[in-house]
Amino acid sequence: MVHSAVKQIHGKLQRAFASSSKDTTPLLAQAKLDLIQAGLLVPVGEHREQDLSYARDILEIGAFWSIRVRDVPAFDRYFSQLQTFYTDYQGVLPPSPRQYPLQGLNLIRLLTQNRISDFHTVLESLPPETLQENPFIRHPVNLERWLMEGSYSKVWNAREEAPAAEYRFFVDSLMGTIRNEIASCEEAAYNSLPMADAQTLLFFNNQQDLMQFTQQRGWQPDLIRKVFTFPTKADDKAAEIPSRKIIAQALTCAKELEQIV
Known part of the structure; x- marks a missing residue:
């Protein structure tokens, strides 16, 4: 018989998640407690199929909800x-x-953290046909290839081509790294850059976001000339080579070698 508490919280959670209700967060907390009491949070041994199905659904909802509320560590735990x-x-x-959509999200997460070796390790564990046939896996595979090629415009356009809304969160994180x-x-x-060129190169849709980004990097805006001036960098002083001292040491060594010989 299905655990009644798990079944009840599963129904409430499904409805809250479908409507993107803020009640999803406290319901998830209660659902995890119910799963622990039922021995289903990390199941071991034999369990009824329906119990396992409810538990899996709850954890999958938790993983998706973690991305919606931008809680990556929570996503890691659920996954x-x-x-x-x-x-x-x-x-x-x-x-x-939901399995492949979540696996695709995990792959993009690895890309945002620059964990390329882990990314390829996960890919090797998946059926080969999914790399091209499954849209949720093909999306991060394409992102990784475009990043390696330096095709940043394709990465930017991929935000609108994401197979699920949650994918956009990680693509935005990638764009933050690319912009920097x-x-x-x-x-x-360069010493300066026209504002229009900066907005194009950095893939910003509006000047407000551009100004916020450049302010964080210390770029100085010249609204009359419409250019950004970059922070002045202190010139590195050329290291002086103590030539006289080196020559004197070399001569001393030479004399000592002659005496030894």
Whole structure:
């Protein structure tokens, strides 16, 4: 028989999540307590299929909700707990329609954290056909390739092509990293940059976001000339080579060698 508490909280949570209600957060907290009491948060041994299905649904909702509220550590915990259901009980439970969307989110998370080796390790564990046929897996695979190519405009456009709304959160995080890399290159190459060019190069849709970003980097706006001036960098003093001292030491060594010989 299905644990009544788990079944009841599962129904409430489904409805709250579907409506994006703020009640989802406290309901998730209560659901995890019910799962712990039922021995279903990290199940071991034999359990009824319906119990396992409810538990998996609750954890999957928790993973998606964590992205909606921008809580990446919580997403990591939920995704880690789900692996038991996806691997140990894959012969007991029918496939979950949320599994590949969550695996795709996890892959993008690894990209945002620059964990490229872990990214490829996860890809190797997936069926080869999913890399091109499954839209939730194909999306992060394309993102990784475009990042390696430096095709940042494709990464930017991928935000609108995301197979699920939650994917946009991680794509935005990637764009933050990309913007800082582009800005660092511009600072090293030029003393100033036209505002219009900066907005295009940094993939901003409006000037307000551009101003906020450049202010954080210390760029000085000249509203009359419509350019940004980069922070002045102190010139590195050329290291003086003590040539006389080196020559004197060399001569001393030479004399000592002659005496030894």
